[in-house]
Amino acid sequence: MPINSELPLLGMVAAALVVAFLVALIATPVVKSLAFKVGAVDVPKDNRRMHDHPIPRMGGLAIYLGFLLSVLLFLDLNAQMRGMLLGATIIVVLGIFDDIYALGAKLKFLIQIGAALVAVLSGNVIETLSNPNVFSSNLYWDLGWLSIPVTVLWIVAITNAVNLIDGLDGLACGVSTISSMTLLVIALVVSEGDVALLMAALAGGCIGFLPYNMNPAKIFMGDTGSTFLGYILAVVSVNGLFKFYTIISFAVPFLMLGLPIFDTCFAFIRRIAHGQSPMHADRSHVHHRLIDMGFNQKQAVAVLYIISGILGLSAVVLTTSGPVKAMLLLMALCFAGAIAGHIFLSNNRKDMEKGKASEEQPEESPEEEQK
Template sequence: MEKYIMAPVLAMVLGYAITPWVRVLAFKVGALDKPDPRKVHNGVMPRMGGLAVYLAFIVAVLLFRDLTPQVWGLLTGATVILLVGALDDIRGLSPRVKLAGQVIAALATIIPFDVQIYYITNPLTGDMLFLGAFSIPLTVFWIVAVTNAVNLIDGLDGLAGGVSSIAALTMAAVAWTQWHLYGIPGMLETIMLALTLVAAVAGFLKHNFHPAKIFLGDTGSLFLGFTLSVMAIMSLTKSATAVSVIIPLVILGVPLLDTFFAVIRRYHKHRPIFKPDREHLHHQLMAMGLSHRQTVLAIYALSGFLGLNAVVLNLISNDQALVLLVVLAVVVIYLADRVGVLGRTRKAGYSITDDYQQR
């Protein structure tokens, strides 16, 4: 039991203790976030806080976890993506260079350590569809998509860290049910990795929740997205249940849907797909009058709701799961349209709050 407890405990202590040192380092190396019209803060803030989360997670895993080839693959790719994020925080990288770095990090995990999606399960029939030559391209696409999705939601104090923690907790819960009910091997490894990541983020969030003393930066948001995507491959895609391919999408629903709606919105408005805007979910909630803290807590609640549904999907029959997925899809699309993330013209009377302007 001590073996299972020590990794999360150490990760939380280190995440809390290392962050002030990283904050000092960020000022020294120029990893600073300056305000601009798209952002919701008006003062210079240190970023690169994700370095503290990374160090807390890595040290705890190296000391207290079984270092299987897949775990080494996760740590190797996470180190590469951390370097990409740190360079972007310090010097700024072009979107193409960042994307190339993400692909390299994914391949550093996939090829040497055999962390791949070899098959997916057809949710309609339950048949296993082996990917063959498409395995590596699909795995790279998944890792890059989730990594960028978490990066894009990092717009408010504590938002990306909290949402990532809820996703990791949900992964641990789903992995536990698959291990306990179905005897699927390898799930205990994912449970402990997920809980260690949650603990590392929890220690950091003490310094990052509103009003933040330091931001995650791309160092942190890229690391969190990458780690979540690889942990999903290591565990949730191994299940042969019909909805196994859907469960990771539901767990990571908030960042993935926000990114998906951003692409739809920009395409519909004839804007460049990769050009940032102020119409993400957190922007729209604050424009509706929610305070900074209320917005973050509301998105936490949404993440928790999707996480709960992901656990339920793992426990009910295939037919019931498909019905639940249809209901979820309808509700999500309706709420997205009402909030405005699809780009619908907002009614008169909404305004940006002072809290929104002052972050």
């Protein structure tokens, strides 16, 4: 029986966040021990890995447990939510097996499609899209029979997009926290209480896990966590954003999930341009590029948090104040961020050059010092 008695919505949102936070915080050390026992350990074998010693993964199980308990406590489960939770459970079980046994890409892809279909057949469907062409008299696109494949494509794409940015300590978890908080604020603005509670539970689970996942990470979320977060964000955005039949609703999910979407798109384009498979793993994601530019892990993650925050804030402004103000805000913040990044990077390069120069300078022998 959900706890939805006399508490106001904001109180329930806060309570849902705190419950998920505490469960994830307490469960993570237990999951860490379990990961070692079942062999869910990430051993660095190539230069794409940013760590140099074995670290347990499967930490996403703690986020899932916090989210699930909070949802069961604070929400009435309709058919759509039951389908979403069933699909999410399939994704988590798949992630656990992948973290232990390293499953093949085709098998994972097929099971992800199945999990997406579970959500879609439960009513989580993108039936109508707002027309981004402001000059058209037709304000909406009715997808008709395309609604099912389009929704499945969206869910599977976002599930994998979040997984692909899980390359630095705390990155995917932090970006997912920002995305869920963005959707939480938007849901409160448009009076979507269920969406707000779902996102509060997801954010709470992520925040409870983050202390163990920040650099230097004590545990990774693994595919168990990254695909679960992507799946939930994708399915909830179907109900929380695409269903608002306004001109601006088309852009909001792409801003909210901007970093994983754009990074994945550029990765696929880059690989195809080089004659490689789009699924070919490489070291050219945005977080790898920041590391190669001289940022350390904490700095690179902070930069990507800021970018996600800018995109999320723009999505909120777009919802509350309209497209013109959102565009002006996005341009101003991007301009300020570009200047700050240029200054920081210039100083960082100078420090690196000074360090190299001091290393190359020959040390004087004791005899030369006495002369």
